[in-house]
Amino acid sequence: MIASTGRLPRRALSGMMAATCVVSLCATAHAGVAPPFAALLRQAANAPRLAVSEAEIRRAEGLSEQARARPNPTVSVQTENVAGSQPYRGFDRAETTWQYSQPIEIGGKRSARIAAGEAGVTAARVRDRDSRIGFAYDLARAYAAAEIADRRVALAEDEVEEGQNDLGAARALVDAGKEARLRALQAESSLNAASADLETANAARIAALARLSALAGVEEPYSGLSESLLDRPARAPTIGPVDPATSTAYLAALADRDAAERRLVVERKHAIPNVTASIGMRRLEFEKANAVVGGISIPLNIFDRNRGNIAASRAEVQAADARAAMAKNDARAESQAIKAELAAVDKRVAAADTAQATAEETYRLARIAYEAGKAPLIELLAARHGLGLARGTVLDARTARFEAQARLARLQGRTIFGDPIQ
Numbered sequence: 001m002i003a004s005t006g007r008l009p010r011r012a013l014s015g016m017m018a019a020t021c022v023v024s025l026c027a028t029a030h031a032g033v034a035p036p037f038a039a040l041l042r043q044a045a046n047a048p049r050l051a052v053s054e055a056e057i058r059r060a061e062g063l064s065e066q067a068r069a070r071p072n073p074t075v076s077v078q079t080e081n082v083a084g085s086q087p088y089r090g091f092d093r094a095e096t097t098w099q100y101s102q103p104i105e106i107g108g109k110r111s112a113r114i115a116a117g118e119a120g121v122t123a124a125r126v127r128d129r130d131s132r133i134g135f136a137y138d139l140a141r142a143y144a145a146a147e148i149a150d151r152r153v154a155l156a157e158d159e160v161e162e163g164q165n166d167l168g169a170a171r172a173l174v175d176a177g178k179e180a181r182l183r184a185l186q187a188e189s190s191l192n193a194a195s196a197d198l199e200t201a202n203a204a205r206i207a208a209l210a211r212l213s214a215l216a217g218v219e220e221p222y223s224g225l226s227e228s229l230l231d232r233p234a235r236a237p238t239i240g241p242v243d244p245a246t247s248t249a250y251l252a253a254l255a256d257r258d259a260a261e262r263r264l265v266v267e268r269k270h271a272i273p274n275v276t277a278s279i280g281m282r283r284l285e286f287e288k289a290n291a292v293v294g295g296i297s298i299p300l301n302i303f304d305r306n307r308g309n310i311a312a313s314r315a316e317v318q319a320a321d322a323r324a325a326m327a328k329n330d331a332r333a334e335s336q337a338i339k340a341e342l343a344a345v346d347k348r349v350a351a352a353d354t355a356q357a358t359a360e361e362t363y364r365l366a367r368i369a370y371e372a373g374k375a376p377l378i379e380l381l382a383a384r385h386g387l388g389l390a391r392g393t394v395l396d397a398r399t400a401r402f403e404a405q406a407r408l409a410r411l412q413g414r415t416i417f418g419d420p421i422q
Helices: 007-025 037-046 048-067 109-175 181-216 248-270 307-371 377-412
Strands: 074-080 095-104 275-284 289-297
Touching: 037 048, 037 109, 037 181, 048 109, 109 181, 109 248, 109 307, 109 377, 181 377, 248 307, 307 377
Parallel strands: none
Antiparallel strands: 074 095, 095 275, 275 289
16 A cells, blocks of 8 residues: 555555455455445535534424414403392303404514524525535545555554564574574574564554544444545645635634524614504394404513623624634634645655655665675664665654645645545
């Protein structure tokens, strides 16, 4: 998997090719190996994290629909002048009133509620897109983390293999009387350390695959990956300046601010009293006559003027304004940081590749010199340690490049390969 010379790249690349063939040809193996990232992103459309965001949209739509509802009328029946003392002992003088009452909202309350509901739906949809972009970013990082863990296992396996070879060479020289027994013990100790690192790397690989599976919403953890994200060049747009105003995090903050402002309007209009109009029919038993009754009632806003809710909504708008400003500043800073990182990361990768090639040649020459009895074991072990560090540096450099590309894609609302996310 690592684009370099030596045993590790050949073994890693052949493993990658084998995994890809198994994924494409065997349906049973596909269940255990994570599909290519683009396919995994499509399959994860129903992941729990995205389901939460979609549910928030449905919630906002429900609240928006409810905001359009008008106040319900009231129907009442009332009987007077019955079951009393004379002359009202019976029902001869009963007066029965059937009444229909309808609250009437004034001051534009309903239109304000509708506007607030629609703004809430808009904000939920913008947040959903930001969540999808964030999910794609996190899924790509989880996929890359699993690949990095896999590569560290390969590095550790190579260290163990080379340690075994060094131990074999040391024992051969000890048996030939050209090295002291201590040299074999030193080589064996180095091999044990490499074996322990391999166990740690294997555990980290299992954990990374489990986290990738959990994020994708898959119950059974993946057993491997079917493509490389670190070696595949991203099809992201030209770096250039990224307009912070196009950041979905900033757009979501703006939508939240607009929704908060609409809710503030609703709270202010809520302080306006409603008018209740009523009309009905009264039956006068004693006169055997009917009469129409009607009226209007208006509550007096003496004690409750909704001041607390208005103050709370005003503070919510102020907080939304601050969050929008923060999101814009963060997007601007992130854009500048990514531009600087991407300008340097390719040079870092190239320098790391060169250093690895030098370390591999150094180790090769040190091994030849040691086997020929021209160099001590300590030099061979130091060369092998330097080779391990160089390989780790290459992996770190490729990881840094991927991280910068992923952050740029996140800021631009795209996948790691440059595809827009809707």
